[in-house]
Amino acid sequence: MRRANTRFYRRPRAGTKPAPPEGAIAAAPAVLTVVGARPQFVKAAPLSRALRRRVREVLVHTGQHYDPDMSQSFFDELDIPAPDRHLGIGSGSHGRMTGRMLEALEEAMREERPDLVLVLGDTNSTLAGALAAAKLGIPVAHVEAGLRSFQAGMPEEINRRLTDHLAQLLFCPTPTAVANLRAEGITRGVHRVGDVMMDAVRQNLARARRRIRGAGDPQPRSYYLATVHRQENVDDPARLAAILGALQALPHPTLLPVHPRTRKAIRRLRLRPGGNLRLRPPATYLEMLMLESGARAVLTDSGGVQKEAYILGTPCVTLRASTEWVETLEGGANRLAGPDPARIHRAIRAIERSRPRWSPGRVYGRGRAAEAVARVVSAFLARRARSRVKRGGR
Ligand code: UD1
16 A cells, blocks of 8 residues: 655645635635546646636545656646645555545545535546545536446446436536436536636647757657556556557557556566557656647547547547547547557558548637636535525524
């Protein structure tokens, strides 16, 4: 078990509360936001900014991702406020991790007494946050609601389905997400707001271009960019070997920022990736934006990376049999290949033959999703406060 690496956080001393953030109204209703894994830090950046203009936010980091380059680098680059609480849960089996988070989050929520708990995406931290809040009778808001891969055993699919059924406010990025919820009987509290990752890209792309472009960077369009971290690909030795074999045989160099789960598997299986494949440490968010926008194509099993490639106009090959982001498949912007080397190579050849074009704003909005979430959340809390006053107290 890993302990919280408190060195990386400017945490308040035990028993003290940090000063309310500038501009926040101390008496305003409180939203407790739960984050824990890399994709949540990216989404928390625009959301925290927008929320803190209207409510008091308590940011809780479960500790699910703890390596500095999986966590602290995102807080630094994206100016995310330091977490008010760091639970230091670290990794473990799904049940153990989620169980420990549930217990620690319940305690944090009892002490902070938030008016609403906000969770993001589909990780174990998301489910633990939603479940802890629901059991305490605290309303739950889910950002990135309604996404479905229809892959029954996938951990993220379990997390997102259960979270949606616990939430009172469901913020959907796309019309497909709204339709998925309707098909499960969820129609109340559903808001289509666009995608907060679009906000993050719009707020950071210019900075990424200014700060990162340097001597060591690869020439635009001279490389492919790959990421592999899904349990289904990494924990199955044959699939991982097939994917790495396909990547090393691509016609241009392929950069692979290696996720810790993948690094451990490569070591355990004594794989020696070579050929055109270049392994490197996990990229920071700004580096990733640069690498994604300069790549000939992106090959990935990550939902977030598929979407960022789509937003940045870079064609994508998805190393899974299905995707939650079905809109990206239109017009060949994204192609499903799974782990099969022949299909991966066929998809890359198709992209190289005819470079597809598309317009991401139509699907994911214009980068105002976080503001829309903050507006709906504060109106919801104001309504609840009014009805409490009518009933005569808290
Ligand atoms: C998690 C999310 C996934 C998200 C992904 C982004 C779940 C079920 N999955 O998957 O939705 O797309 O994050 O990265 O929540 N590890 C480290 N150092 C770290 C973090 C993880 O060594 O900083 C190791 C853990 O010890 C574990 C493995 O990586 O062995 C997997 O980590 P885990 O948090 O279970 O899930 P991810 O694969 O990262």
